[in-house]
Amino acid sequence: MTDTLTRLTAALADRYTIQEEVGEGGMATVYLAEDLKHKRQVAVKVLKPELAAVLGAERFIQEIRTTANLQHPHILPLFDSGEADGFLYYVMPYIDGETLRDKLSRETQLGIDEAVKITTEVADALDYAHRQDVIHRDIKPENILLHDGRPMVADFGIALAVSAAAGGRMTETGMSLGTPHYMSPEQATAEKDISSRSDVYSLAAVLYEMLTGEPPHTGASGQAIVMKILTDEARPVAELRKSVPPNVAAATAKALEKLAADRFGTAKDFAEALANPAFALATTGRSVGPARDAPDWRARLAVPLAVLAAVSTLAFAWAMRRPQPNPQVHRFAVTLAGEDVNGVLGTTLALSADGSTIVYSGPSENPFGQLWLRRSDELSGAPIPGSRAGTTPAISPNGDYLAWVQLTSVTGGPLMVAQLGGGTPRTVVDAVVPWGLDWDRDGALYYVQPEGIRRLPAGGAVEVVTVVDRDGGEVGHAWMDVLPNAKAAVFTILRAGASAIAAVRFDTGEITKLALGSFPRYSPTGHLVWALEDGTLRAAPFDPNALVLTAPAVSVLDGVRMGSRPGRADFAISKTGILLYRSGRGPTLGEPVWVDRSGAAQEIEPGWRFDPSAGTTGLALSPDGTRLAIAKREGTTDLWIKGLGAGPASRVTFEGDMNFRPFWFPDQRSIGFLSIGGGQLTAMRKPADGSGITEVISELEEGVQEVTVSQDGEWLVYRIGSAAGNRDIYAVRLDADSVVVPLATTEFGERSASLSPDGRWFAYVSNESGRDEVYVRPFPDADNGRWQVSTAGGLEPMWAHSGRELFYRNGADEMVAVAVTTEPTFGVGRQETLFSVAPYLSDFNHVLYDVGPDDQRFVMLREVRNTDNQVIWVHNWFAELKALVGNERR
Numbered sequence: 001m002t003d004t005l006t007r008l009t010a011a012l013a014d015r016y017t018i019q020e021e022v023g024e025g026g027m028a029t030v031y032l033a034e035d036l037k038h039k040r041q042v043a044v045k046v047l048k049p050e051l052a053a054v055l056g057a058e059r060f061i062q063e064i065r066t067t068a069n070l071q072h073p074h075i076l077p078l079f080d081s082g083e084a085d086g087f088l089y090y091v092m093p094y095i096d097g098e099t100l101r102d103k104l105s106r107e108t109q110l111g112i113d114e115a116v117k118i119t120t121e122v123a124d125a126l127d128y129a130h131r132q133d134v135i136h137r138d139i140k141p142e143n144i145l146l147h148d149g150r151p152m153v154a155d156f157g158i159a160l161a162v163s164a165a166a167g168g169r170m171t172e173t174g175m176s177l178g179t180p181h182y183m184s185p186e187q188a189t190a191e192k193d194i195s196s197r198s199d200v201y202s203l204a205a206v207l208y209e210m211l212t213g214e215p216p217h218t219g220a221s222g223q224a225i226v227m228k229i230l231t232d233e234a235r236p237v238a239e240l241r242k243s244v245p246p247n248v249a250a251a252t253a254k255a256l257e258k259l260a261a262d263r264f265g266t267a268k269d270f271a272e273a274l275a276n277p278a279f280a281l282a283t284t285g286r287s288v289g290p291a292r293d294a295p296d297w298r299a300r301l302a303v304p305l306a307v308l309a310a311v312s313t314l315a316f317a318w319a320m321r322r323p324q325p326n327p328q329v330h331r332f333a334v335t336l337a338g339e340d341v342n343g344v345l346g347t348t349l350a351l352s353a354d355g356s357t358i359v360y361s362g363p364s365e366n367p368f369g370q371l372w373l374r375r376s377d378e379l380s381g382a383p384i385p386g387s388r389a390g391t392t393p394a395i396s397p398n399g400d401y402l403a404w405v406q407l408t409s410v411t412g413g414p415l416m417v418a419q420l421g422g423g424t425p426r427t428v429v430d431a432v433v434p435w436g437l438d439w440d441r442d443g444a445l446y447y448v449q450p451e452g453i454r455r456l457p458a459g460g461a462v463e464v465v466t467v468v469d470r471d472g473g474e475v476g477h478a479w480m481d482v483l484p485n486a487k488a489a490v491f492t493i494l495r496a497g498a499s500a501i502a503a504v505r506f507d508t509g510e511i512t513k514l515a516l517g518s519f520p521r522y523s524p525t526g527h528l529v530w531a532l533e534d535g536t537l538r539a540a541p542f543d544p545n546a547l548v549l550t551a552p553a554v555s556v557l558d559g560v561r562m563g564s565r566p567g568r569a570d571f572a573i574s575k576t577g578i579l580l581y582r583s584g585r586g587p588t589l590g591e592p593v594w595v596d597r598s599g600a601a602q603e604i605e606p607g608w609r610f611d612p613s614a615g616t617t618g619l620a621l622s623p624d625g626t627r628l629a630i631a632k633r634e635g636t637t638d639l640w641i642k643g644l645g646a647g648p649a650s651r652v653t654f655e656g657d658m659n660f661r662p663f664w665f666p667d668q669r670s671i672g673f674l675s676i677g678g679g680q681l682t683a684m685r686k687p688a689d690g691s692g693i694t695e696v697i698s699e700l701e702e703g704v705q706e707v708t709v710s711q712d713g714e715w716l717v718y719r720i721g722s723a724a725g726n727r728d729i730y731a732v733r734l735d736a737d738s739v740v741v742p743l744a745t746t747e748f749g750e751r752s753a754s755l756s757p758d759g760r761w762f763a764y765v766s767n768e769s770g771r772d773e774v775y776v777r778p779f780p781d782a783d784n785g786r787w788q789v790s791t792a793g794g795l796e797p798m799w800a801h802s803g804r805e806l807f808y809r810n811g812a813d814e815m816v817a818v819a820v821t822t823e824p825t826f827g828v829g830r831q832e833t834l835f836s837v838a839p840y841l842s843d844f845n846h847v848l849y850d851v852g853p854d855d856q857r858f859v860m861l862r863e864v865r866n867t868d869n870q871v872i873w874v875h876n877w878f879a880e881l882k883a884l885v886g887n888e889r890r
Contacts, residue, residue, distance in 0.1 A: 005031075008046060011085035016044055025142065027051055032094060035079070041094040042079060045155075046087050057083035064090060067134060067156060071459030073401065073443055074125035076145060076154045095152065100206070101141035108213040112244060115210035116274050118144070118151045122203055123271035124398055125153050128442055130196040130267060137194060139202035140182045141209065148423060150400070180225040181215035182206060185258045188226045197260040200270050204255030211248075212240040216256055230258070247279040254281060275354075330875040334580075336360050336374065336381060348570055348582065349871075350393035350402075355574035357420070359384070359393040359402060360871075371404060373420070386418060386425040389844075394437035394445075395420065403445055405434040407844075415447055415456075428456060435478035435568075440486040450676075452477050453491060453504075466491065466504050466511065475636075475657045478567055479519045483544045490520040490528065492567045499567045501530050503547040512547050515540070518567030524575050525878050527885055531569035535560045539885045556884045559583050579877035583870045590841055590861035592619070592628065597817070597856060599835025604628070604644060609864055613637040617843050618661035621850035621859050622668050623711075627688070628850075628859060629671055631660035639673055641688060652690040659684070661706065661846060666713045672697065674704065683707050683718065700732065706751060706846055710759045715780070717743065717753045717762060727751045729764055731780050743782040751845055755779060756799050761826060763789065763797035763806055774808045776826055787826055789818055796847045800855040807851065807858075813838045815858070839863060 008031070009018045016033040023030040028045040035042045047060075061081055068078045080091035100118070103110070110118075122144060126136065136143075136156055145152045184201035186194060208216045216234035219225040234256055238249040251273035257263045264270040273279040336358070348361040355376065362372035362383065371390040374381030384390070389407040396402070402420045406427075407413045415429035415437070428445065435448040443458035452466040466477045473495055480491035487507065493500045501520040502513045514520075517538060520530040528542035528549065537560055540553035561570045561582040571581035590612035592604040613633035620629045629641045630649070637658040642649035653659040656677030663672045671688045674681060683697040683704050697716065700707065705727070706719040714733055721727040728745040732738045744750035748768040755762050762779045765772050774794035778784045789797070793811020800807065806818045815837050819829030841861040842848050849860045874880075 007085055008087055011087060012044070012089075015080075016042065016091070018044065033091075035091075043092050043094045044089055045092065046089045049086075052086070052088040057088055060088050070129055070132060070134060070156055071443070071457060072125050072128045073396075073458065074121050074150070074152055075129065075156050076152045077459060078156075092154065095145045095147045097145055097147040099142055100144040100146060100151070100210075103146060104141055104209065104213075109241070110210045112211065112248065115207060116248060118146075118210065119203060119207045120271045120274055121151050121398065121400065122153055122206075123200075123267040123274075125156075126196070126199050126203065126267035127271070129156060130199070131442075135194060135196055136199050136202075137187070139199055139206060141206055144206070148419070149421075150419065180222040180229075181209075181217065183226065183229060184260070185229055186260055188229050195260060196266065197263045200255050200263050200267055201257075201260075203267065203270070204252050207252055208234065208237060208256070211237050211244055211252070245277065247277050248274055250279055250281045328876060329880045332873055334358075334871045334873045336362065336372070336871050348391075349572045349580055350395050351572035351574050351578065351580050352395045352399045353397055353575045354399060355576040355578040357395065357399060358580065359395060359420075361391060364388055371402075384418075385422070387416075389413070390416070392434045392437050394439060396439045396443070397441050401439075403428075403437050403439070405432055405437070405447075407434065415445070417445070429462075433476075433478075435476065436480050436491075438480050438482045438489070440482045441484070442486060446480050446482060446489065448476070448478055448480075450476065453480055453489075455506075464509075465489070465506065466509070479569075481521050483522055484524075485544060488544070488547055490514070490522060492518040492520065494518075494567055499533075501528075505547065514547075514549055515553060519569040519571075521571075521573050523573055523878065523881060525882055527881060529556070529573065529881075531560060531562065531571070533562060534558075535562050535569075537569075537571065539881060541885065551886075554885050556881060557581075573877075577876050577878035579872075579874040581872055581874075583872055589864040590617075591864050592630070593840075593860055593862045594852070595835065595840070595858045595860050597834050601839075601860075601862060604859070605642075608642075608649075612841060612861055613658075613660065617841065617848055617861075618673070618846070619848065619850060619859060619861065620662040620664055620671070621852065622664050622688075623666060623853070624668065625853040627668075629662040629664070629688075631662065631673075639671065641671070641690075650690060652686060652688065653694070655684075655694050663708055664688075665709055666711055672707055672709065674707065681705070683716075701730075706753065708753060708755060710755050711757055712759060715755070715759070717755055717779075719751050719753060721749075729753045729762075741780050741782075743780070744777065752796060752847055754797050754799055754847065756822065757801060757803040758822065761822060763799065763808075765795055765797065771811070774806070776806070776820075778826070785826065787828060789820075789828055790816070791831075795844070796842065796849065798847055798849070798851055800851060801853055802855055805855065809837050809842065 005018065012018065015036060017036060019032045019034065021029060022032045028047050031044045033042050033044045061083065064081045071077060076092050078090060078092060082089060129136065136153065138155065143154045145154050182202040182205040184198040187198055205216050217225055217228035217232060219228055236249060237252050238244045251270060255263055255270050264273065350359040358374045360372055361369050362381065364370035371384045371387035371393055372381040373384050387404060390404040391407055392405045394403045400420060401417055403415060403417045405413055406416045412431055412433045414427040415432045416425045417428050418425040429447060433448045433450060438446045445456045446465065447454055452464065452468045455463040455465050468474045468476055475494040478492045478494055480489045482489045488503055488505050490501060490503045493502050499518045500513050501515055501517050502511050504511045517530040517532050520528055522542065522544065523529055526541055527539045529537055529539045531537055535558060536555050537557040538553045539556045540549045541551045543550050562568065571579065573579055589609040591609045593601045594604060595601045611633040613631055618631040627641055627643050629639055631637055632640045637660055638651055639653045639659050639662050640649040640651050656675040658676040659673050661674045665672060669688060670685055672683060672685045675684045681704065683700045684694050685697055686692065686694040700716065700718055701720055704718045704720050708717050715731050716734060717729065717731045719727055719729050727749040729743040729750050731741045731743055743762065744764055744766065746768065748766055750764055750766045752765045753762050760779055761776055763774055763776045766775055771793055772795055773788055774790040774797045776787045776789055789806060790808055790810060794808045797806060797808040803822060804820060806820050808816055810816050813836060815834040817832045817834055821827040821829065839862055841863050849858050851858055
């Protein structure tokens with residue numbers, strides 16, 4: 001071990017274990033190390049001693065801190081920095097991959113699409129940093145790491161920190177900032193004020209090398225290279241590689257202009273030009289295509305050709321200014337695998353900004369389905385790995401990342417993020433409500449909590465965007481769309497009556513209400529588009545800076561499917577003018593039916609169908625079998641009770657925002673249920689005839705998710721916790737001195753408790769084996785035994801009134817009857833498969849059926865799907881939008 005490495009190892013021993021030297025650059029030596037506190041591998045970069053001697057520790061650390069807040073998917077973050085035993089160091093993640101330099105050394109030239117993609121993603125990182133007033137100053141292939149094909153810019157701001165710390169003494173180090181091949185002309189002449197356009201030049205030089213196999217200027221020495229940068233024009237890339245598209249060649253040439261003012265104003269402009277097939281340089285007399293030797297006779301035609309060029313220019317200008325016909329609008333149906341999957345707990349469609357990618361809710365063995373991906377150039381989609389039970393997809397602006405809500409209960413689940421093309425999903429927020437997600441251009445995520453909309457900056461702390469005004473009658477905030485300026489968003493204010501669309505300013509939190517409706521989406525044409533409850537889309541000209549509608553709204557489309565979740569509409573708009581929507585009015589309905597043990601179904605009342613408010617479902621048959629309580633949505637979700645002889649259903653709850661999951665008390669005079677109000681989920685009790693007051697079952701904890709009552713009326717059994725790993729079942733006596741009794745409270749997820757008629761046993765679902773199965777334990781002494789009942793997956797257990805059978809839904813979506821004995825102890829007997837339950841609605845976390853008093857038939861909700869349920873693709877929809885609404889943005 002060298003003396004330097006020995007000193008460094010000792011100096012950092014309390015924080016990092018230095019393992020080996022892995023590289024050396026012009027300013028620093030790089031070591032692989034273990035971060036002792038966080039148990040992770042990191043790269044420790046130590047400045048060269050001669051550079052550290054000039055800089056000084058205090059000044060360097062002060063300057064480098066300004067770069068520590070840069071958080072972007074394509075920027076390698078700064079973990080730590082400091083001084084130890086004379087060493088100036090900084091710490092970054094260790095990326096197990098290669099640099100772009102390594103790739104170029106191996107391949108020389110890259111594919112055009114790959115080169116443009118890398119450049120565009122690096123440009124996105126540069127644009128973000130430039131808006132934070134940070135310039136890299138040393139963009140080169142060595143500072144672009146490739147991790148799973150994704151570029152990450154390293155040493156971001158380090159050159160700036162070194163330059164600022166050294167001040168005018170930089171020449172004392174014998175070094176200059178910037179690698180000669182990729183230096184901008186202003187860097188080469190050591191100009192004091194370097195702008196963001198310098199980084200644009202350097203990035204263009206890197207693109208040039210990826211396309212042609214060499215930098216724009218080469219030479220035998222650094223001095224020769226600098227002289228060429230200042231005096232020579234780079235050869236057009238299309239001369240060296242004829243397959244380079246004209247717009248890519250033109251964009252590269254513009255970004256390499258010697259005068260900074262002649263380059264793109266921002267890195268974003270550079271990236272957009274690379275993606276725009278119509279981009280071309282203004283007429284300047286020089287070509288970006290292959291050059292040819294001009295014969296002598298061309299000189300004699302110089303004047304006539306100049307006149308002809310002027311005439312051609314005028315003709316071209318006239319042609320460009322003349323009125324152009326509107327592009328033709330095309331409509332066609334798109335077949336998506338599992339297009340009948342409702343995604344009832346969140347949005348079902350996401351469309352990338354360029355319109356090339358669709359993410360949607362598709363089929364899975366899970367009742368909540370999973371997410372699927374389909375590219376516009378592919379005939380079919382495919383499931384996205386790790387997205388089981390995923391909903392509410394949102395694609396990042398650059399199309400690289402996907403966010404979604406991973407449902408662990410009907411109330412939501414963790415917020416997940418993964419690379420769209422693959423990669424391991426990671427949790428970024430533990431629990432969110434699936435009422436909308438969006439990204440902004442800086443990589444921040446916007447999501448919904450019961451209290452309002454929240455923002456999660458890339459690598460930052462959660463910020464409050466909106467707060468629900470419950471005193472003002474608001475139920476929640478949802479379905480946001482961040483405006484392109486990233487300074488405001490439009491969103492939906494959910495109310496018990498009509499919902500409204502509104503805008504919020506991020507800097508002040510000021511909310512401006514705009515119109516009645518929901519699910520607002522901003523169009524690049526300068527319009528705001530939103531939905532009405534009947535599936536009509538409305539649009540109006542919208543000022544994204546003043547946050548006001550500037551003209552009356554016009555109906556632009558009808559027949560868009562509205563979801564069961566309040567305010568949700570199934571449509572998406574790309575920046576390229578594509579409208580994608582599901583057709584069909586209204587959500588999937590539930591039809592109450594009797595189903596006998598053979599599977600024969602009979603309507604309880606012909607024509608009785610209703611919105612079961614998926615996600616807050618529930619039904620319960622009274623003990624004598626004469627009345628049925630249901631959760632039904634008509635604006636809000638409430639409990640309704642219907643006599644099964646004759647007569648209409650009667651609404652019995654009017655309090656709170658949502659009332660659901662009913663259960664009967666043994667006296668049949670009162671009914672219990674769960675209620676969401678004021679952001680809290682609480683167990684309530686009310687007389688079944690609708691009279692009297694609604695009272696809180698105070699013995700239960702806030703946030704209870706399921707409740708059932710023993711037949712003697714002495715015990716309540718309930719479950720708390722919504723995430724898969726923290727669901728637990730408890731019991732409590734209904735008396736003043738009761739204490740909570742744990743029943744199933746392991747590290748696994750337990751739910752769906754059902755008490756036996758004699759009150760001695762309880763069945764429940766647990767995932768302790770790695771999948772959901774049905775188990776039985778003694779009650780209330782749950783630790784005195786445990787029996788597994790199901791063998792191939794089990795959900796929704798319920799006891800027969802006789803106590804001699806236990807019913808459940810198996811993993812094949814079949815109703816199973818299990819013979820059981822309870823004397824002298826519990827025993828599992830013959831299992832009988834009764835019928836398929838696939839045609840009936842189910843609730844992953846709660847029993848959604850009931851057993852008739854004779855144990856010979858079941859009350860179930862038969863699923864009535866909307867037959868008009870196509871996914872419609874509208875191409876060039878912006879032309880139609882402008883024609884209908886007018887006043888397009890200028």
